[in-house]
Amino acid sequence: METSDNKNAAIARRHPSNFSGMASADQLDDGPGSALTGLGTRRRFIETLGWAGATLVAAPLASLLFPAANVASNAAQDFTFAILADSHTMGKRNPAMKKRLLAATKQINAIKPAPDFVMYLGDAVHDGNVEQFKYFEEIIATLEPKIFYLAGEHDWYLDMGEYYMQHMIRRPTPYYSFDHKGAHVMALHGSHLNDFWSARKLTPEERMQVAGDISDTTQGPFILGKKQLDWMERDLANVPTDAPILVFSHAPLYHYYKPWNFWVQDAADAHAIFAPFKNVQVFHAHVHQLVEHRIARIKFHGILSTSWPHPYPETYHALGLSGQMPRSNPAEPFDGLGWHIGQVQASGFVSCADILWTMNPPTA
Numbered sequence: 001m002e003t004s005d006n007k008n009a010a011i012a013r014r015h016p017s018n019f020s021g022m023a024s025a026d027q028l029d030d031g032p033g034s035a036l037t038g039l040g041t042r043r044r045f046i047e048t049l050g051w052a053g054a055t056l057v058a059a060p061l062a063s064l065l066f067p068a069a070n071v072a073s074n075a076a077q078d079f080t081f082a083i084l085a086d087s088h089t090m091g092k093r094n095p096a097m098k099k100r101l102l103a104a105t106k107q108i109n110a111i112k113p114a115p116d117f118v119m120y121l122g123d124a125v126h127d128g129n130v131e132q133f134k135y136f137e138e139i140i141a142t143l144e145p146k147i148f149y150l151a152g153e154h155d156w157y158l159d160m161g162e163y164y165m166q167h168m169i170r171r172p173t174p175y176y177s178f179d180h181k182g183a184h185v186m187a188l189h190g191s192h193l194n195d196f197w198s199a200r201k202l203t204p205e206e207r208m209q210v211a212g213d214i215s216d217t218t219q220g221p222f223i224l225g226k227k228q229l230d231w232m233e234r235d236l237a238n239v240p241t242d243a244p245i246l247v248f249s250h251a252p253l254y255h256y257y258k259p260w261n262f263w264v265q266d267a268a269d270a271h272a273i274f275a276p277f278k279n280v281q282v283f284h285a286h287v288h289q290l291v292e293h294r295i296a297r298i299k300f301h302g303i304l305s306t307s308w309p310h311p312y313p314e315t316y317h318a319l320g321l322s323g324q325m326p327r328s329n330p331a332e333p334f335d336g337l338g339w340h341i342g343q344v345q346a347s348g349f350v351s352c353a354d355i356l357w358t359m360n361p362p363t364a
């Protein structure tokens with residue numbers, strides 16, 4: 001098994017375990033429950049997966065940071081799930097996006113035993129139009145495991161979620177939950193924006209353009225909203241406090257970097273709802289990068305994209321990383337991209353392996 005090749009070692013060196021640097025309070029505000037301590041417990045997390053006779057190594061970047069939760073749970077059973085996000089497919093005008101998403105579906109299909117399900121965390125398409133959705137659906141149809149969706153802003157703000165709700169989410173609300181082998185799974189609508197378009201009389205295309213530009217701050221921050229927060233509270237009312245809670249959201253459920261809308265304004269209200277639970281794992285997309293964080297007992301995992309990696313904002317340091325920020329090579333078609341596989345063990349232990357293609361680019 002490949003565990004200490006030069007490239008891995010170089011990346012590990014860029015992330016020494018000492019903590020330095022804090023962002024200004026207006027850029028990153030984790031509230032009083034923030035726990036940026038415990039960084040001395042960082043460890044390399046290596047997940048070995050059977051994969052068509054090959055061995056996968058996943059030990060990159062942020063997964064070095066925090067040990068996964070290890071909370072006893074009597075009811076959980078072993079299972080795995082895959083996570084895909086941010087494929088931003090654009091139809092025929094950008095075939096590279098298709099190539100990358102197909103590479104991910106092929107790798108997921110090759111996992112033995114197959115993951116119980118795949119969570120798709122939004123930004124399936126780039127411009128939200130039907131042509132792009134149909135193109136995406138053709139590609140994603142190659143995926144064998146069952147897939148669950150939640151929406152990103154690129155899926156939503158051309159037709160206000162009409163196509164995505166009807167064809168992908170297929171439920172009455174864009175947020176929902178289900179229980180699976182002792183774990184409670186929550187898919188949140190983490191890409192909701194307050195109405196910035198009506199007063200400005202924006203066309204759907206203009207609305208989509210603003211919502212799809214992460215650095216256009218006139219759109220305002222993402223919010224969960226009272227209705228969704230109330231639902232979350234009701235949804236968790238009868239869930240055992242030691243059960244693994246797997247939360248999926250498009251945007252990070254904390255305040256990471258406001259200028260790029262790596263931010264959910266009312267995230268602290270969600271943290272308060274999660275507070276009684278001992279084993280809450282939040283997986284979020286939108287940032288197109290590996291980044292991990294912990295607030296109180298809640299652990300956050302940034303999910304890779306299959307389209308392009310976003311640069312790291314300066315507040316990355318405030319999450320406990322120091323040294324040079326990772327930077328992918330744009331000349332490499334798979335660098336800084338990938339997908340993930342999560343695992344829940346009967347003990348309640350939850351882990352997430354990052355299938356970062358920088359280490360092992362797909363060959364096909």
Ligand SMILES: [Fe+2]
Nearest residue numbers: 086123152286
């Ligand atoms: Fe995205």
Ligand SMILES: [Fe+2]
Nearest residue numbers: 123152153286
């Ligand atoms: Fe997004």
